[in-house]
Amino acid sequence: MNLSGAVTLPGTPAQVWELLTDAQRLARVLPGCERLDPDGPHRYKAVVKFGVAAISGKYAGSLEFLQLKPPHSLTLQFDGRGLPGFVHGQARIELLRKGPGTELRYSGEAQIGGIIATVGQRLLEAAARKIVQQFFAAAAAELEPTAATENGRASSRGVSKRRQG
Amino acid sequence: MIPAPFEYHAPRTLEEALRLMERHGDEAKLLAGGHSLLPLMKLRLAMPRYVVDLGRLKGLSYIREENGKIAIGALTTHAEIEHSSLLAAKCPLLSETAAEIGDVQVRNRGTLGGSLAHADPAADYPAALLALDAEIVVASTADARTILARDFFVDMMTTQLRPGEILTQVRVSPRGSRTGGAYAKLHQPASGFAIVGVAARLTLGKGNKIEQVAVGVTGLGPKPFRAAAVERALAGKSASPKLIADAARHAADGIEPLSDLHASRDYRREMAVVFARRALGRALARAAGRDKAGT
Numbered sequence: 001m002n003l004s005g006a007v008t009l010p011g012t013p014a015q016v017w018e019l020l021t022d023a024q025r026l027a028r029v030l031p032g033c034e035r036l037d038p039d040g041p042h043r044y045k046a047v048v049k050f051g052v053a054a055i056s057g058k059y060a061g062s063l064e065f066l067q068l069k070p071p072h073s074l075t076l077q078f079d080g081r082g083l084p085g086f087v088h089g090q091a092r093i094e095l096l097r098k099g100p101g102t103e104l105r106y107s108g109e110a111q112i113g114g115i116i117a118t119v120g121q122r123l124l125e126a127a128a129r130k131i132v133q134q135f136f137a138a139a140a141a142e143l144e145p146t147a148a149t150e151n152g153r154a155s156s157r158g159v160s161k162r163r164q165g
Numbered sequence: 166m167i168p169a170p171f172e173y174h175a176p177r178t179l180e181e182a183l184r185l186m187e188r189h190g191d192e193a194k195l196l197a198g199g200h201s202l203l204p205l206m207k208l209r210l211a212m213p214r215y216v217v218d219l220g221r222l223k224g225l226s227y228i229r230e231e232n233g234k235i236a237i238g239a240l241t242t243h244a245e246i247e248h249s250s251l252l253a254a255k256c257p258l259l260s261e262t263a264a265e266i267g268d269v270q271v272r273n274r275g276t277l278g279g280s281l282a283h284a285d286p287a288a289d290y291p292a293a294l295l296a297l298d299a300e301i302v303v304a305s306t307a308d309a310r311t312i313l314a315r316d317f318f319v320d321m322m323t324t325q326l327r328p329g330e331i332l333t334q335v336r337v338s339p340r341g342s343r344t345g346g347a348y349a350k351l352h353q354p355a356s357g358f359a360i361v362g363v364a365a366r367l368t369l370g371k372g373n374k375i376e377q378v379a380v381g382v383t384g385l386g387p388k389p390f391r392a393a394a395v396e397r398a399l400a401g402k403s404a405s406p407k408l409i410a411d412a413a414r415h416a417a418d419g420i421e422p423l424s425d426l427h428a429s430r431d432y433r434r435e436m437a438v439v440f441a442r443r444a445l446g447r448a449l450a451r452a453a454g455r456d457k458a459g460t
Binding site: 001052053054055056057083084116119120121122123125126127130 | 194202204205208209210211213283284285286287320321322323353356358386387423424425426427
């Protein structure tokens with residue numbers, strides 16, 4: 001399954017980068033994340049509960065950031081296994097400055113197997129899209145306060161007069 | 166194929182069922198026909214702690230006229246909707262849609278309320294309910310509220326229903342004169358779910374002018390939607406096959422279709438156009454009185 005798209009987040013690329021690579025903050029915005037423990041440099045052990053309505057399952061696995069080019073791009077590699085099946089894949093993430101915010105472009109591929117893939121194939125993409133949306137909504141909410149301060153400073157220096165909607 | 170342990174409740178009244186749902190919130194699942202919930206539970210994709218079986222409830226299975234509308238109880242089966250003489254006369258689009266669901270076994274057990282509350286992105290009813298501007302009534306221990314079909318579906322398997330609420334009734338308006346409806350569906354051959362399903366309803370005025378038109382689409386994206394661009398291309402114009410074919414091209418406008426091993430994104434988009442054209446063509450024929458069946 002391929003998923004790709006772009007989303008605009010509040011805050012500079014550096015601020016978005018900080019969020020993505022800070023385990024504690026990332027755990028707060030990752031939908032259903034129950035644990036995210038460091039397991040080496042840029043590598044984490046994760047326990048995540050993914051679910052849509054009645055269908056949900058707990059997955060334990062790993063999350064690793066590769067090819068880090070702060071604050072421009074990174075590759076995310078994930079691997080998880082749970083009762084409903086397994087998932088592994090990777091996603092390329094690029095951060096581009098866009099006005100006062102950051103455009104995050106993502107392009108990923110995931111392999112999904114087990115019961116969930118056998119019977120839920122029809123529903124997988126919609127579920128994955130929903131989880132990605134939840135993640136970006138939570139990330140935007142997490143970034144909003146710091147972005148506001150940054151823009152406040154910027155406009156007080158007269159660098160940017162653009163108002164935030 | 167054996168579900169995880171759960172606590173089973175079989176209330177005899179709606180009030181009792183509502184109290185159970187209030188107490189257990191989102192740890193409880195309602196069981197109606199069981200054709201979505203039970204397979205998920207057997208595969209342990211769903212593991213609710215409490216199952217509240219509505220099978221013994223009386224009075225939620227009916228199709229009747231009420232204050233100028235047709236009211237359908239949530240526990241009415243697809244087969245009852247398919248074969249209802251009242252619906253055949255006053256809202257045949259709904260019967261035609263029910264007849265396209267799954268197979269005979271599914272239609273004999275599955276219920277209108279169960280299907281709507283489950284909100285599978287490929288379910289058939291949502292297309293028809295959107296085209297019919299249906300109202301959905303839900304109850305809780307505190308009160309009852311009415312939700313428009315176009316607001317009800319929020320996302321894949323997600324509706325406006327809150328924990329503790331039970332869907333009790335669906336209301337549709339009977340068709341007026343020179344009104345025709347049709348549901349056209351591309352079946353996924355194994356499950357019978359809609360790869361794409363399009364419900365259309367239109368009303369003709371003087372000089373074959375399309376006075377009202379509504380088009381509901383299911384299966385294409387994560388949630389059903391009204392094809393507003395198709396409706397805009399038709400409203401107020403003089404009906405013709407060419408007009409319909411041109412309007413149907415907009416069936417997937419603004420939607421990023423889903424993709425799976427049964428149908429790719431591009432194929433789904435193309436099929437939305439084809440089945441919108443078929444549904445609208447049949448609806449028009451029926452509105453003009455050239456085809457007896459359908460609204």
